[in-house]
Amino acid sequence: MNKAAEAPGTVRAPATPAVHAAGLTVVRGPRTVLRDLDFSVPRGQITGLLGPSGCGKSTLMRSVVGTQAKVTGTLTVLDRPAGHPTLRARVGYVTQDPSVYLDLTVRQNLDYFAAVLLPGRAAADRRRADVERVLTEVDLTSHADALAGNLSGGQLSRVSLAVALLGAPELLVLDEPTVGLDPVLRRDLWDLFHSLAGHGTTLLISSHVMDEAERCHRLLLMREGRLLADDSPDALRARTGTDTVEAAFLHLVDTANATRTN
Numbered sequence: 001m002n003k004a005a006e007a008p009g010t011v012r013a014p015a016t017p018a019v020h021a022a023g024l025t026v027v028r029g030p031r032t033v034l035r036d037l038d039f040s041v042p043r044g045q046i047t048g049l050l051g052p053s054g055c056g057k058s059t060l061m062r063s064v065v066g067t068q069a070k071v072t073g074t075l076t077v078l079d080r081p082a083g084h085p086t087l088r089a090r091v092g093y094v095t096q097d098p099s100v101y102l103d104l105t106v107r108q109n110l111d112y113f114a115a116v117l118l119p120g121r122a123a124a125d126r127r128r129a130d131v132e133r134v135l136t137e138v139d140l141t142s143h144a145d146a147l148a149g150n151l152s153g154g155q156l157s158r159v160s161l162a163v164a165l166l167g168a169p170e171l172l173v174l175d176e177p178t179v180g181l182d183p184v185l186r187r188d189l190w191d192l193f194h195s196l197a198g199h200g201t202t203l204l205i206s207s208h209v210m211d212e213a214e215r216c217h218r219l220l221l222m223r224e225g226r227l228l229a230d231d232s233p234d235a236l237r238a239r240t241g242t243d244t245v246e247a248a249f250l251h252l253v254d255t256a257n258a259t260r261t262n
């Protein structure tokens with residue numbers, strides 16, 4: 001055994017997960033929309049949150065970023081309770097509806113949000129560099145001076161993503177970021193997600209398109225507010241004896257239904 005590896009100061013504690021939930025439950029109106037969920041989101045990987053419309057994906061993401069009311073159980077994000085004020089700059093969030101100012105250009109939008117994140121004259125150079133970086137990352141440099149209101153839906157959602165990338169957050173929470181995008185843009189965005197993960201960013205990405213699941217390192221499969229699986233795509237396929245994540249999901253749904261009726 002390598003003794004040097006045991007010397008004080010050289011042994012590293014295993015990294016805690018980026019997100020850890022235990023008994024996570026959320027009530028919205030009269031309904032319990034998340035029921036007693038236990039899961040972890042490992043750091044530096046892409047975790048896909050998949051399930052049919054209405055199963056609770058957005059509610060789970062809102063809980064992680066701290067904007068959801070009536071959350072019970074334990075929910076830890078980057079070693080802090082979800083919603084903790086120190087997480088604001090460390091967590092990027094993109095909702096399903098692009099949240100940008102339509103009467104500003106792309107660059108003006110980014111300058112504005114960069115100033116909120118990094119205020120003060122002393123940070124002007126950092127802000128400028130950050131805006132150029134995110135414009136390049138989402139491939140919108142050539143549209144930087146276009147009015148947001150004149151962009152296509154796909155371009156607008158990339159502006160929203162660029163806003164979330166400002167400040168290089170450690171955790172990115174993206175609610176259906178590829179909806180309505182053509183296949184080339186979808187592929188380019190997934191390449192960007194992998195590049196971000198390669199540099200250590202943790203990504204939690206929701207989708208109801210099962211083929212996107214194949215591009216994730218880990219999957220949380222949801223149905224009706226419950227988790228059907230928390231596994232890697234390979235392990236899921238192997239465990240269910242199926243060839244695709246979609247077939248694995250359907251297999252798990254059928255098993256859950258059979259257990260309920262028995």
Ligand SMILES: Nc1ncnc2c1ncn2[C@@H]1O[C@H](COP(=O)(O)OP(=O)(O)OP(=O)(O)O)[C@@H](O)[C@H]1O
Nearest residue numbers: 028029030031033052053054055056057058059060
């Ligand atoms: N204010 C509310 N009161 C009661 N139920 C609500 C409320 N808001 C949402 N819901 C219900 O909570 C459930 C989960 O909604 P959520 O938006 O999290 O689902 P989702 O999986 O993200 O769906 P989609 O993929 O269509 O966005 C849905 O069944 C929805 O009808």
